[in-house]
Amino acid sequence: MEVYAIRTLRSQPLRLAMTVGGVALCVILMLFLISVYKGVADGSVEYVRHNHTDLWVLQCNATNILRGSSFVTASQEKSIRELPDVKSVSPVLLVLASVQKDGKEKTVFLTGYDITKGSGGPPQLALGRHVQRDDEIVLDRSFAAKFGFDIGDVLHIQEHRMKVVGISRGTNAFVIQYAFATLRFTRKLVGFPGIATCLMVETNNRESLGKIAQQIKEKVRGVEAYTHEAFLKNNIREMESGFLPLLYTVAAIGGVVLTVILSLLLSVNILERRKDFSVLKTLGATGLFLKKMIIEQALLISSGASLTALFLFFPLVHVIGILSPEVSVKATIVHIIGVIFVVQVMSFFSALISIQKLRQIYILEVFR
Amino acid sequence: MNVLNQKNPVRLSDVTKYFESGGNRTYALKNISLEVGRGELILFLGPSGSGKTTLLTMMAGLIKPSKGSVFLFNRKVDTYSPKELQKLRACSLGFIFQTFLLIDSLTVLENLRVVLRFSGYPRKETNQKAIRLLQQFHIEELAGKFPVCLSQGEKQRVAVARAVANDASLILADEPTGSLESKQGFEVISLLKKLSETEDKSVVIASHDLRIVEFADRVFRLEDGSIRGNRPASFRPLKPYSASEHQIFAGNG
Ligand SMILES: Nc1ncnc2c1ncn2[C@@H]1O[C@H](COP(=O)(O)OP(=O)(O)OP(=O)(O)O)[C@@H](O)[C@H]1O
Ligand SMILES: [Mg+2]
Numbered sequence: 001m002e003v004y005a006i007r008t009l010r011s012q013p014l015r016l017a018m019t020v021g022g023v024a025l026c027v028i029l030m031l032f033l034i035s036v037y038k039g040v041a042d043g044s045v046e047y048v049r050h051n052h053t054d055l056w057v058l059q060c061n062a063t064n065i066l067r068g069s070s071f072v073t074a075s076q077e078k079s080i081r082e083l084p085d086v087k088s089v090s091p092v093l094l095v096l097a098s099v100q101k102d103g104k105e106k107t108v109f110l111t112g113y114d115i116t117k118g119s120g121g122p123p124q125l126a127l128g129r130h131v132q133r134d135d136e137i138v139l140d141r142s143f144a145a146k147f148g149f150d151i152g153d154v155l156h157i158q159e160h161r162m163k164v165v166g167i168s169r170g171t172n173a174f175v176i177q178y179a180f181a182t183l184r185f186t187r188k189l190v191g192f193p194g195i196a197t198c199l200m201v202e203t204n205n206r207e208s209l210g211k212i213a214q215q216i217k218e219k220v221r222g223v224e225a226y227t228h229e230a231f232l233k234n235n236i237r238e239m240e241s242g243f244l245p246l247l248y249t250v251a252a253i254g255g256v257v258l259t260v261i262l263s264l265l266l267s268v269n270i271l272e273r274r275k276d277f278s279v280l281k282t283l284g285a286t287g288l289f290l291k292k293m294i295i296e297q298a299l300l301i302s303s304g305a306s307l308t309a310l311f312l313f314f315p316l317v318h319v320i321g322i323l324s325p326e327v328s329v330k331a332t333i334v335h336i337i338g339v340i341f342v343v344q345v346m347s348f349f350s351a352l353i354s355i356q357k358l359r360q361i362y363i364l365e366v367f368r
Numbered sequence: 369m370n371v372l373n374q375k376n377p378v379r380l381s382d383v384t385k386y387f388e389s390g391g392n393r394t395y396a397l398k399n400i401s402l403e404v405g406r407g408e409l410i411l412f413l414g415p416s417g418s419g420k421t422t423l424l425t426m427m428a429g430l431i432k433p434s435k436g437s438v439f440l441f442n443r444k445v446d447t448y449s450p451k452e453l454q455k456l457r458a459c460s461l462g463f464i465f466q467t468f469l470l471i472d473s474l475t476v477l478e479n480l481r482v483v484l485r486f487s488g489y490p491r492k493e494t495n496q497k498a499i500r501l502l503q504q505f506h507i508e509e510l511a512g513k514f515p516v517c518l519s520q521g522e523k524q525r526v527a528v529a530r531a532v533a534n535d536a537s538l539i540l541a542d543e544p545t546g547s548l549e550s551k552q553g554f555e556v557i558s559l560l561k562k563l564s565e566t567e568d569k570s571v572v573i574a575s576h577d578l579r580i581v582e583f584a585d586r587v588f589r590l591e592d593g594s595i596r597g598n599r600p601a602s603f604r605p606l607k608p609y610s611a612s613e614h615q616i617f618a619g620n621g
Contacts, residue, residue: 004482007473279469282430284458284486284534363430366469367421367542 002289005296008269008276016301019265023305024312026258027343030251031313034335037247039174039328044239046170047111047178048232050123053090053200055213056231060224064231064238065094065197066173072223074194079220080201085212087204090119091196093186099179100156106147108139108179110157112186119200122180127151128166134185138166140177145325158189172328173239201225258343259350262301266294266354270361277358278365290358295351302347306340376442377460377538377570378404378427383436385422385593396422398593399436406537407568409561411580414590420574423590424540427572428461429453458486462531462569466543468523470515476502476526477511480533487534498533505529505559521552528559532569539563541573545580557583 009016044066048056057080062070072091081089090113097110113120115131122130126141128151137157139149144167149155153164162181171178187193203212213225226234270277277290317329385397396419404410404427412420425431426438429445430453438445440456448456457463470479480498489497502508507525515523524544531539541560545553561583563569573580581587589597 003478004471004474011473273473275469276471276473279465279471280482282428282457282463283483283530284454284456284461285482286454286486289486364425366463366465367425 002293002296004276005293005300008273009297009300012269015265015268019261020301020305020308022261023258023302023343023347024308026254026261027306027309027339028313028316029254030339030342031309031331031336032316032329033247033251033254034339035317035329035331036174036327037243038330038332038335039172040243041236041239042330043170043172043174043328045232045235046123048235050170051120051200052228053119054203054206054209055201055216055225055227057089057199057201057216057223057225058197060217060222062198062224063226063234066235066238067242068238070197072196072199076220076223077194077196077199080199080216080223083212083215083219085203085205085208085215087202088117089202090114090117090200091183092120092198092200093183093190093195094197095186095190096176097157097179097189101147101149101153104147106143107176108143109173109176110186110189111178111180112183112189113180114183122166122168122178123170124168126167126169128164131165131180131182134182134188135160135162136165136181137162138168138180139164140171140179141167141169142172142325142328143177143179160185160189172326174243174326174328177326255342255346258302259346259353262298262347262350263353265301266297266351267357269297270294270354270357274361274365277361278363281361282363282366287358291351291355294355294358295348298347298351298354299344302343306343310336376403376405377440378572379439379442380426380433381437381439383426383433383438385419385426385431386434395593397426397433400593400595401436402588402595404538404570404572406570407564408585409564409571409583410573411584411587412572412574412590413576413578413581413587414574415576417592418590419593420576420590421542422593424542424572424574427538428463428540429456459488459534460537462534462536462539464524464527464531464539464541464544466546468515468527468547470523470526470530472515475512475514476507476518479515479526480530483530483533501529501533520548521555524548524552524556525559528556528563532563532567537569539569539571541571541575543575543577544573545575545577550579553577553579 048065057072059070059072062068077089077091080086093112095110097108098105099108111120122138131138144150149164151164151167155162155164168178168180187195203209205212209227213227216223216225280290317331320327320329380400380402383397383400384395386393386395400423412423414420422431426433429440429448432446441460471482474482477498480501481494484494484497485491499508499511502511505525505528507522507529510518510522510526518526539560544556548556557580560571564571588595
C-alpha cells in the first residue's frame with residue numbers, strides 16, 4: 001500500500017467521509033435487498049418445503065400455490081383415493097380471506113387443512129397451539145405483530161368469530177401472510193363443500209413416484225401431479241419471477257450509483273492533485289505505479305464502506321423488524337460475502353474509469 | 369552507479385525547436401549546439417520566453433527537437449522508447465523546479481523514499497538511504513515534517529536532496545533560486561556547485577538570476593531561442609555586476 005494513496009484520501013476528511021458514507025449506503029441497500037429476497041424466498045416457499053408429501057395434486061395447468069388458482073373437486077379426490085398405490089390423501093384449501101378487527105380489515109392467505117392428520121398445517125409454531133376447532137385460527141407471527149394480535153384475541157372472518165390460538169413462523173410471504181384454520185371451516189367460507197386447492201398424496205411405493213404421478217394424470221381427468229421436489233421448484237421459480245427482476249434492477253442501480261460516486265471522487269482527487277501526478281511522472285514513476293495507487297484508493301474506500309455498512313446493517317435490520325414486522329430479512333454469510341465481493345469488483349471498475357484521467361496529465365505541466 | 373552515468377550526459381547538435389498552433393510557428397530554440405560535460409555546472413541565462421525551459425525539457429528527453437539531434441548519454445534521444453525514457457528519468461536525471469513541487473501530502477522522508485522507489489531501490493532500504501540523504505544535506509530534523517511546515521529555504525534543500533536521491537548524474541534545475549531570498553538562493557547554488565565538484569554531477573541551471581554566474585563553469589546567454597553570448601569560467605567577474613552588465617545578461621540591453 002502506498003502512503004500517498006492513504007494520505008491523499010485523508011487530506012480531505014469530509015470528502016472521504018461522504019464518499020465512504022455514500023458507498024456504504026449502496027452496500028447497505030444491496031445487503032438489504034439480498035436479505036429481503038432471502039427472507040421472502042424462504043417465507044414464500046417454507047410452507048411447501050416443510051409440508052413434505054410424496055405427491056402434490058393440483059388442477060391441471062396450475063403449477064404452484066403462490067400465483068394462479070387451482071380447484072380440485074370432491075369426485076377427483078375420491079378417484080385418486082381409489083388408486084391402488086395411493087395410501088392417503090390430505091386436501092388443502094387456500095383462499096384469500098379478510099380478517100376484521102376493530103372495524104379494520106386485513107387480508108390473509110387462509111389455509112384450511114386436515115387437522116386430524118396435520119398435513120398442510122403451519123411449518124412451525126412460535127407460540128400457542130394448532131387449531132382444534134372450527135372457530136380457531138393460527139396467525140403468522142409478523143402479521144400478528146404488525147396488527148397487534150395476540151393469543152386469545154378474537155377476530156372476525158365474514159360473520160364468523162374466530163379465536164387466535166397460535167402464532168406461526170415461516171409463513172410470511174411478504175405481500176401476504178398465511179393463516180391456518182380447519183378445512184371444514186375454510187370450505188364453509190368458500191361455500192363449496194368438498195373443494196380443495198391441492199391434495200397432498202402419500203403413496204405405498206415411494207420408489208415409483210413418477211409412475212404414480214403419471215397414473216393419477218391418466219386416470220383422473222383435469223388434474224396434475226408433482227413430486228414434492230418438482231412442486232417446491234415450481235413455487236420457488238414463481239416467487240423468483242415475481243421478485244428477482246425488481247431485486248436485480250434495484251441492486252444494479254445501487255451498483256451504478258456506487259461506481260459513479262467512487263469514480264467521481266477518485267477523478268476529482270487526481271485532477272485536484274494533477275501537479276503531484278505530473279511531478280511523480282517527471283521523477284520517473286511508471287504508469288503501473290500511478291494506476292496501482294488509484295486502485296488501492298478505490299479498494300481502501302470500498303473496504304471502509306463495506307465495514308461501515310456491516311456495522312450499520314444489523315442494527316438497521318433490527319429497527320426495521322420493529323417498525324414493519326412483515327418485512328422478513330434474512331442475512332446469510334454467503335450473501336454478505338457475495339455482496340462485498342461485488343462491491344470490491346465495482347470499486348476496481350471505478351478505479352479503471354478514473355485512471356483514464358491520468359492520461360490528461362502531462363509531464364511538462366511541472367515546468368509551467 | 370549506473371553505467372550511463374560514466375558518459376557525457378547531453379549533447380545538442382544544431383537543435384531547433386518550434387511549436388505550431390493554428391498555422392503559426394513559434395520558435396523556442398534556434399540552431400543550438402553544445403555539450404554538457406561530466407562535473408560541469410552550466411548556466412543558461414535569459415529573459416522570460418527566451419527558451420530556457422524548452423532547452424531543459426529537451427535535455428530531459430521530454431520533448432523532441434524539430435530539427436537537429438539531441439544525444440542523451442551518447443544515444444540519440446529518438447531511439448529511446450517511452451519506457452526507457454521513464455527509466456532514464458528515474459535513475460539518471462534529477463529535477464529541481466522553481467516552486468520546489470514537493471508532494472504536500474507526504475513527509476520530507478517519504479518525498480525522498482518515493483523517488484528512491486522509482487529508481488529501483490528495494491522498498492526496505494529506502495528508509496535508511498533517505499535518512500542518509502537528509503543527513504548529507506543537514507536537514508535530518510525535517511524528516512517527519514510535511515512540506516507546508518517548511519520554510520522556502522528548507523523546501524529547496526529537500527528539493528535538492530530529492531534531485532540527487534537516485535544518484536542522478538545530470539541535474540536539471542529550472543529557476544532554482546526563483547522563489548528564494550538572496551541568502552537562501554546562494555546556499556542552494558553552493559549545494560549544487562559542491563555536488564558538481566565533489567560528486568562529478570553535471571548540473572544545468574536555467575535562470576535569469578545573475579548571482580548564479582559566479583558559480584557556473586560556463587554561462588550561455590539565451591535570447592529568442594538563440595545563444596547570444598558565451599562566457600567561460602575565466603570571465604567570471606570578482607565583483608558584483610554593474611547595472612549595465614545586469615541589463616545585458618537579463619537580455620534587455
Ligand atoms: N508547448 C508550447 N506550445 C507553444 N509554445 C511554446 C510551448 N512551450 C514553449 N513555448 C514558447 O516557446 C518560447 C520559449 O518558452 P520557454 O518556456 O522555454 O521560455 P523560458 O525562457 O523558460 O521563459 P520563463 O523565464 O518565462 O520561464 C516562448 O515563446 C513560449 O511561448
Ligand atoms: Mg521557464
